[in-house]
Each structure stands twice: as structure tokens, then as C-alpha cells.
Amino acid sequence: MCKGGNRLTCQKHNGDGVTDELFRAEGLSKTYPGVRANDEVSFSVAAGEIHALLGENGAGKSTLVKAIYGLIRPDAGRMWLGGVPHAPSDPHAARAAGVGMVFQHFSLFDALTVAENIALGMDAPPRRADLSRRIAQVSAAYGLPLNPARRIESLSAGERQRVEIVRCLLGNPRLLIMDEPTSVLTPQEAEILFATLRQLAAQGTAILYISHKLDEIRTHCDRATILRQGRVVGTVNPRDHSARELAAMMVGAEMRLVDRSGRQAGAVVLTVAGLTSAPATEGTSLQDVGFQIRAGEILGIGGVAGNGQEELIAALSGETTGRPGTVVLDGHDLSAQGPEPRRRAGLLAAPEDRLGHAAVPEMSLTENAILTGATRQQLQRRGVIDHRAARRFAETIIADFDVRTPGPATAAGALSGGNLQKFVIGREILQAPRALVVNQPTWGVDAGAAAAIRQALLDLAGRGAAVVVISQDLDELLELSDRFAALNAGRLSAPVATEGLTLEQIGLMLGGAHGMEVAHVAA
Amino acid sequence: MLRLEPRAATPWWLAVASPLMAVVATMVAGGVLFALMGFDPVASIRTIFWDPLFGPASGYSRPQLLVKAGPLILIASGLAIGFRAGIWNIGAEGQYIIGGICGAAVALAAYPAEGAWIFPAMVLAGAAGGWAWGMIPATLRNWTGASEILVSLMLVYVAQRVAAWMAFGPMRSPEGFGMPGSRNLQHYPSAANPELMAGTGAHWGVVAAALAVLATWFLMSRHIRGFRIRVAGLAPRAARFAGVRPETLVAFCLGLSGALAGMAGLFEVSGPGGQITDSFGSGYGFTAIIVAFLGRLHPLGILLAGLLLALTYIGGELAQLMLQLPAATVQVFQGMLLFFLLGFDTLTRYRLRWRGTK
Numbered sequence: 001m002c003k004g005g006n007r008l009t010c011q012k013h014n015g016d017g018v019t020d021e022l023f024r025a026e027g028l029s030k031t032y033p034g035v036r037a038n039d040e041v042s043f044s045v046a047a048g049e050i051h052a053l054l055g056e057n058g059a060g061k062s063t064l065v066k067a068i069y070g071l072i073r074p075d076a077g078r079m080w081l082g083g084v085p086h087a088p089s090d091p092h093a094a095r096a097a098g099v100g101m102v103f104q105h106f107s108l109f110d111a112l113t114v115a116e117n118i119a120l121g122m123d124a125p126p127r128r129a130d131l132s133r134r135i136a137q138v139s140a141a142y143g144l145p146l147n148p149a150r151r152i153e154s155l156s157a158g159e160r161q162r163v164e165i166v167r168c169l170l171g172n173p174r175l176l177i178m179d180e181p182t183s184v185l186t187p188q189e190a191e192i193l194f195a196t197l198r199q200l201a202a203q204g205t206a207i208l209y210i211s212h213k214l215d216e217i218r219t220h221c222d223r224a225t226i227l228r229q230g231r232v233v234g235t236v237n238p239r240d241h242s243a244r245e246l247a248a249m250m251v252g253a254e255m256r257l258v259d260r261s262g263r264q265a266g267a268v269v270l271t272v273a274g275l276t277s278a279p280a281t282e283g284t285s286l287q288d289v290g291f292q293i294r295a296g297e298i299l300g301i302g303g304v305a306g307n308g309q310e311e312l313i314a315a316l317s318g319e320t321t322g323r324p325g326t327v328v329l330d331g332h333d334l335s336a337q338g339p340e341p342r343r344r345a346g347l348l349a350a351p352e353d354r355l356g357h358a359a360v361p362e363m364s365l366t367e368n369a370i371l372t373g374a375t376r377q378q379l380q381r382r383g384v385i386d387h388r389a390a391r392r393f394a395e396t397i398i399a400d401f402d403v404r405t406p407g408p409a410t411a412a413g414a415l416s417g418g419n420l421q422k423f424v425i426g427r428e429i430l431q432a433p434r435a436l437v438v439n440q441p442t443w444g445v446d447a448g449a450a451a452a453i454r455q456a457l458l459d460l461a462g463r464g465a466a467v468v469v470i471s472q473d474l475d476e477l478l479e480l481s482d483r484f485a486a487l488n489a490g491r492l493s494a495p496v497a498t499e500g501l502t503l504e505q506i507g508l509m510l511g512g513a514h515g516m517e518v519a520h521v522a523a
Numbered sequence: 524m525l526r527l528e529p530r531a532a533t534p535w536w537l538a539v540a541s542p543l544m545a546v547v548a549t550m551v552a553g554g555v556l557f558a559l560m561g562f563d564p565v566a567s568i569r570t571i572f573w574d575p576l577f578g579p580a581s582g583y584s585r586p587q588l589l590v591k592a593g594p595l596i597l598i599a600s601g602l603a604i605g606f607r608a609g610i611w612n613i614g615a616e617g618q619y620i621i622g623g624i625c626g627a628a629v630a631l632a633a634y635p636a637e638g639a640w641i642f643p644a645m646v647l648a649g650a651a652g653g654w655a656w657g658m659i660p661a662t663l664r665n666w667t668g669a670s671e672i673l674v675s676l677m678l679v680y681v682a683q684r685v686a687a688w689m690a691f692g693p694m695r696s697p698e699g700f701g702m703p704g705s706r707n708l709q710h711y712p713s714a715a716n717p718e719l720m721a722g723t724g725a726h727w728g729v730v731a732a733a734l735a736v737l738a739t740w741f742l743m744s745r746h747i748r749g750f751r752i753r754v755a756g757l758a759p760r761a762a763r764f765a766g767v768r769p770e771t772l773v774a775f776c777l778g779l780s781g782a783l784a785g786m787a788g789l790f791e792v793s794g795p796g797g798q799i800t801d802s803f804g805s806g807y808g809f810t811a812i813i814v815a816f817l818g819r820l821h822p823l824g825i826l827l828a829g830l831l832l833a834l835t836y837i838g839g840e841l842a843q844l845m846l847q848l849p850a851a852t853v854q855v856f857q858g859m860l861l862f863f864l865l866g867f868d869t870l871t872r873y874r875l876r877w878r879g880t881k
């Protein structure tokens with residue numbers, strides 16, 4: 001009886017108690033080997049509300065929304081959507097019931113174009129021309145620019161996210177789930193997204209929103225349900241609490257502040273000069289990128305994803321090699337060397353995409369420790385793998401970086417997003433690099449763990465390493481770096497001291513980045 | 524409506540059970556097929572799967588098991604490494620033929636000299652020939668991006684022509700009364716690859732197959748190179764990050780599987796086969812693909828799968844002899860085995876669900 005027509009009035013007749021309740025869960029539980037991911041979770045979401053799900057890494061947020069989206073089946077508990085029992089056996093059924101979801105990790109096919117990926121995600125894809133037109137409409141209406149003909153392979157994380165969001169909006173969901181959609185977006189891009197969400201909420205769509213950015217949640221969300229170790233500890237109005245209070249509720253303890261003291265700049269460790277990548281058919285090619293960084297120093301590189309970040313980290317990690325003299329570490333020219341010789345020399349890197357690039361999801365944490373630690377940690381002798389040493393190294397990473405997991409035999413893909421990120425960053429830091437390059441080091445990491453990772457990076461610099469942090473999070477860059485440079489359309493600005501740098505000045509340095517222009521158009 | 528739904532996780536026992544279920548399903552389907560053709564299904568299946576090992580004539584057929592399984596296991600061990608890395612060498616048959624020709628060439632050039640160096644030199648030449656034949660698709664893929672699947676497969680037909688040319692031309696035996704085919708190497712002591720222990724069927728190729736099983740197990744589960752091969756198959760970007768150069772990997776996998784196939788060819792031509800003929804290739808290179816997959820790309824699995832497929836060869840011949848089953852029986856069985864394996868494999872990753880249409 002509720003098909004079509006006005007959903008809101010329909011809710012009023014169906015709802016039991018709460019007048020405009022759209023979704024309700026009662027007693028949802030899900031156990032994985034060794035972990036109780038969800039423990040009797042009950043909460044409800046109203047139509048037209050932006051509802052936040054808060055919790056530490058591994059608190060069970062993704063598990064909960066996966067159950068709503070039909071990706072996993074809860075062991076116990078019930079759900080209702082629009083007053084009708086909701087027990088989707090697969091995402092197809094969930095979508096048919098009106099649930100849409102944007103994932104924490106992208107579920108896109110690299111080799112296909114934007115339009116093809118969107119068509120694949122739809123249950124009844126329209127003809128190609130119609131689809132392109134609808135993509136254009138939705139992108140324009142919500143300020144999410146996309147070129148339907150580009151291949152996913154060439155898109156940055158931020159752009160991939162956009163594809164996922166547009167794909168979802170094309171299905172007209174009445175409950176839209178977003179699992180950490182802003183982790184890889186710039187503040188400007190995030191503002192645009194929230195404008196979109198507001199617009200959707202005003203039309204009566206309920207939005208279930210997961211994020212670790214507490215300020216964002218406080219400004220934009222109507223209610224927040226807080227999870228701790230799989231259990232609901234409460235539902236609050238986030239506007240009534242400070243970020244610190246919210247964090248304390250999640251963790252059950254106070255957060256610590258980052259300590260920048262005790263570092264001294266030493267001799268030049270890493271020199272990058274005239275780095276120019278071959279003009280790529282897709283993506284951004286680097287244009288004469290150069291910088292120097294000293295021991296004990298942290299260089300922050302800001303900019304919107306897709307401006308050459310991926311290419312820069314590939315050029316530094318050794319995945320792409322360059323002309324002589326472009327990458328020099330401690331006086332040794334590493335330009336022509338691949339990743340392994342660079343690691344041996346002390347130049348380490350951690351790419352942003354943890355699933356499939358920085359780590360192999362199907363392999364255990366022990367094996368993932370071997371992935372980059374084989375040489376420097378002596379996990380192999382003359383090519384023969386020392387599995388016990390590898391397990392010990394994995395255990396050390398897990399302990400030192402507070403990775404929440406049953407143990408080193410767990411597959412990397414079974415870790416929560418933030419915990420895998422801690423593992424990946426920890427794996428590189430614990431190898432005591434001379435120079436470390438990280439891209440989006442705290443992507444999807446909860447506030448407490450983000451502070452711990454930042455502190456670990458500062459401590460690494462304190463021990464005399466040179467650290468390059470590539471990030472879209474300006475607050476993070478200001479908090480960490482001694483000098484700041486902007487990466488724009490493959491060009492790197494001259495680094496300037498961070499001390500005394502204002503957000504306006506940074507905005508000017510970043511000006512002209514294509515993502516920023518987009519922000520103006522849409523605003 | 525019947526639908527396939529992805530499973531969240533594959534239970535480990537399903538991964539082991541699916542090859543076993545494929546074997547059983549092949550027997551059942553084969554029995555039905557024989558019944559339809561008017562043969563006694565139970566007797567046919569027993570003749571193929573039981574009699575070669577335990578039947579009245581098993582004294583003759585049992586040694587054949589190792590003779591047939593040796594080359595299958597040797598070739599499949601190499602193929603499995605590439606398959607793990609997502610590099611598809613479909614042309615082991617061609618590398619087998621060229622390896623056999625190159626090994627035989629050394630022997631024929633040395634004839635009639637005797638010496639302990641001859642056989643090892645033949646093995647090296649066989650491996651080198653197979654390696655070179657495998658490097659053709661590798662090089663073309665690295666330089667031009669050509670699909671190694673198509674190139675390696677098409678090179679099989681080239682290799683078959685080369686074998687025919689050799690048998691009729693340069694290698695034709697001067698004492699063969701004009702018949703095509705080279706000298707029989709079994710009659711040339713320094714080049715012969717005889718049965719090492721009477722009644723076992725084991726020749727040097729079987730020894731090499733056993734060593735290959737051990738070596739590939741060590742490589743894939745203990746050595747950093749094997750580890751990186753697995754990474755490349757699971758996550759190519761992570762492999763590049765770990766320091767794997769895709770070009771090197773393509774060359775390594777195609778070269779290694781080519782070399783092992785080439786050695787298998789040499790052991791065959793110097794042993795059970797005896798000579799290069801115009802139909803030297805006997806399909807081992809193709810059957811080895813089934814062996815590799817049936818064995819889950821795992822050395823131990825390949826060992827068992829190799830023995831099983833060897834059994835279908837011998838059993839098929841026996842059935843042909845005793846029951847006058849058609850000669851194509853063996854191929855039908857091997858084809859069904861792969862077909863059912865792929866089918867049951869789908870069920871390890873998806874589950875069947877009955878669902879009414881909406």
C-alpha cells in the first residue's frame with residue numbers, strides 16, 4: 001500500500017511510536033571468528049534526517065551497514081524499512097527496497113570507464129546515451145563533475161568516490177548509506193557533498209553517515225549513534241557535545257594531543273629534482289617536480305587528489321623510474337632503481353590505496369609484512385622466507401600500532417579499514433626508513449588512532465628521518481609539517497615554512513587546482 | 524528462478540571437495556554416456572578406473588601409470604606457477620615438441636659416439652628449446668602487448684609442422700628405408716632414457732617430475748620469488764609496489780614452464796617414444812592444463828591429478844582394447860573432468876538459491 005505516492009504520509013500510518021521513522025534495527029548481532037563485530041545493536045533513522053554512526057576503528061560500523069545493505073546476514077536481530085520487515089538476502093534486494101550505499105573501499109572495475117561502471121552497478125541499466133545524460137544531470141544537480149568516458153584506472157581516490165556517489169544517487173534511494181565518504185575529499189569537496197546530502201534530506205531521504213571527522217558530524221548531522229566494541233553506547237544530538245566529548249564516548253577515554261617538540265633539521269637526506277613523468281594518456285603527469293628535505297624534517301604536500309599525488313608516490317617508491325639525478329637519497333642516485341633497491345637504501349613509501357596496492361587483501365598480515373619488509377627486516381635469507389621472523393614482525397606492528405585483529409594470521413581484507421591503515425603505516429615506520437613518503441596516512445582512521453599515527457610520524461622525524469606527507473587534509477598538514485608545498489596539475493609549488501602560514505595563504509597556493517574551480521562553480 | 528549468489532567466504536573443505544566431486548560426476552556422466560551408446564556402464568567405468576591398477580592385466584598397465592604421469596606432472600608444475608601469477612601459457616604442447624626435437628638433435632649429431640656427457644647435454648638442449656619456444660609469446664607480450672594465450676597456442680601448430688618437417692627431412696633416419704621418423708634413441712645407449720627399475724615404468728623423466736614437484740612447492744611456499752608470483756596473481760599493483768617488474772615475471776613464468784615442458788618432451792623422445800615422428804606431440808601439453816587446475820595449482824594436488832589423468836589414458840586404451848569403446852573416450856573423459864571441475868568451482872564461490880520471480 002505504500003508503493004509510490006507520498007512516502008512521508010505513508011510512514012505516519014505505518015510507523016509504530018516514532019511518527020517519521022524510516023528505518024529501525026533491533027538486536028542485530030554478527031560474530032566473526034574471534035570478534036563480536038555487532039552485539040545486539042538497536043537504533044532507528046528518521047526520514048529526512050542525516051544520522052551519524054560513530055565509533056573507533058573496528059567498532060563495527062561497516063559491519064552494521066553491510067547488514068542493512070544485504071552484504072552480510074546478521075546472526076540475530078531484525079530490521080524494518082518503512083514499517084515493513086527488512087531482511088535483504090543480497091544487495092540487489094536491498095536496492096529494490098530502497099537502500100543505496102557508498103562504500104568505504106571502492107567497488108569499481110579499474111579497466112572500465114565511469115559510465116560502464118555505473119551501468120554495472122544498476123539493476124536495469126538504461127541505454128548508453130540515456131545513461132550518459134542522466135549521469136550529466138545528476139552530476140550537475142549535485143555539483144559532482146564526472147567525465148563518463150574516463151577509465152577508473154586514471155582517477156584519483158576522490159574522483160572514484162564521486163563515481164560511487166553518482167551511481168548511488170541514480171537509484172533514487174530512500175535510505176542512503178555513506179561509509180566514510182569524505183575521508184578522501186578536500187574540505188571544499190566535502191562541503192559540496194554536504195550540500196548534496198542536505199538537498200536529499202529535504203526531499204525526505206534518510207541518510208546514514210559514517211565518518212571519523214567529528215567536526216563535520218557536529219555541523220551537519222542531526223543525530224549520532226555511537227558504537228563501542230560492537231555495542232550501542234548511546235544516541236545523541238552531536239550539536240550538544242564537543243568533539244572531545246564525542247571522542248571520549250567512542251573510546252571511553254580522553255584523547256591525547258600531538259607533540260611536535262624535540263626535532264632538529266640536519267643534513268639534506270632526499271633530493272628530488274626535475275621529476276617529469278612521461279605524459280600519460282590519462283591521469284596527470286608530473287611537471288618538473290623538485291624539493292629537498294633534511295633529516296628530522298616533515299614536508300607536507302597538499303592538493304586535491306588527482307593532481308599528481310599517485311604519480312608522485314609512484315616516482316618516489318620506484319614503481320616508475322626516472323632520468324638520472326631525479327631522485328637522490330644521501331648522495332646516492334636512486335632514479336633508475338626499482339622499489340627493492342630503494343628500500344634497501346632507506347627510501348620507503350606507503351601508497352594511499354591500502355586494498356590491492358599497499359596490501360594484498362587475500363593474504364594474511366604476516367604475508368603482508370613480507371610484502372615490503374622482506375629485505376630491511378631480514379624476513380628472507382638468500383630468497384628463503386623466514387616465516388617465523390615475518391610473524392614476529394607482523395606481531396610487532398600489531399602491538400605497536402594498536403591494530404585491532406585476532407592475530408597475524410588474519411587476512412588483511414578482514415581488518416576494518418582504519419586498522420589496516422594503521423598496519424600499513426606501522427609496517428613502513430617500524431622499518432626505520434631514512435626517508436618515508438606517505439599518501440593520506442590517516443585515511444579512514446579514527447581520531448585517536450589518527451593522532452597516534454601523526455605522533456609516530458613526528459617521532460620518526462625526531463629520530464632523524466626525512467618524512468614527506470601527501471594529504472588532502474590541510475589541518476593534518478599544518479599540524480605535522482615544517483614546510484608546505486602544493487601539488488597542482490602535476491606541478492609542485494616551492495615549499496614554504498608552515499610556521500605562521502594561514503589557511504588563506506594556503507588557499508592561494510592551491511588556487512588554480514581544478515578541484516577548487518569546481519568548488520566555485522558549484523557553490 | 525535459480526540464482527547464483529556470491530558466498531562471503533569459501534569454506535576450506537569445499538576447495539578440497541570440488542575436485543573430488545568433479546571426479547565422481549565424471550564417472551557418473553561417463554557411465555550414462557556409455558549406457559546410451561549401448562555399453563555396460565559399470566563394466567566400462569571399472570575397466571577405465573579400476574582394471575589398469577588392480578585388474579587381471581594390471582602387471583602390464585601399472586608401469587604405464589608413471590610413464591604417462593611423469594610428463595603430465597612435469598609440465599603442469601611449470602604451468603601452475605604461471606597460472607598463479609595470471610600468466611596463461613596454453614602452448615606447453617608446442618614447447619614439449621620443440622624440446623623433444625632439440626634434445627634429439629643433440630643425440631643425432633653425436634651419433635654414434637658414446638659418452639656420459641651426451642644424455643645431460645640432451646636434457647639441457649631440451650630445456651633450452653622449450654624455454655626458447657616459451658620466450659616467443661613472452662617477448663611478444665612484453666614488446667607489443669600481444670596476448671600470450673593466443674600466441675602460445677598458435678605456436679603449438681607451428682611446432683607440429685616443425686616436427687613433421689624434421690621427421691620427413693633433416694632428422695629422417697638414414698637406415699629407416701625411407702620411412703619418416705628419426706633413429707630410435709632407445710637403441711643408442713648414451714642417449715637412451717630407459718626404465719630405471721624394472722616393472723615400475725620410472726625413467727629419468729619421472730625422477731625429474733618428482734623433483735619438479737618438490738622444487739615448485741619450495742618456490743611457491745618458501746621462496747620470496749614464489750611469494751611475489753602469488754602477490755602478482757592476487758593484486759598486480761601491490762606486486763609492482765613490492766618490486767616485481769611485470770615484464771620480468773612474464774619472461775620468468777613463460778620461460779620456466781617452457782623449459783619444463785621441453786624437458787618432458789626430451790624424456791619422452793629418448794624414452795617411451797624413442798624417436799621424432801611427424802606426430803610426436805601426444806597432447807600431454809594440453810592435458811597438463813587440466814592437471815594443473817584439477818590439482819588446485821598446488822604441487823601436491825598436481826601430483827595426484829597427474830596420476831589420475833594418467834589413469835584415464837591407460838584406462839581409455841584398455842577399454843578400447845577390451846570393450847571396443849571408441850578411441851575418443853579418453854578425450855571425452857578429460858574434457859568432462861575439466862568441465863565438472865569448473866562447474867563445482869563456481870559452487871565454491873557462489874551458492875545456488877531458489878527464488879520466485881518478483
Ligand SMILES: Nc1ncnc2c1ncn2[C@@H]1O[C@H](COP(=O)(O)OP(=O)(O)OP(=O)(O)O)[C@@H](O)[C@H]1O
Binds near residue numbers: 059413417
Ligand atoms: N570479513 C571479516 N572477517 C573477519 N573479521 C571481520 C570481517 N569484517 C570485519 N571483521 C572484524 O569485525 C570488526 C568490526 O569491523 P568493521 O569493519 O565493522 O569496523 P568499522 O567500525 O567499520 O571500523 P573502521 O572505522 O576502521 O572502518 C573488526 O574487528 C574486524 O576485524
Ligand SMILES: [Mg+2]
Binds near residue numbers: 062063179418
Ligand atoms: Mg569501516
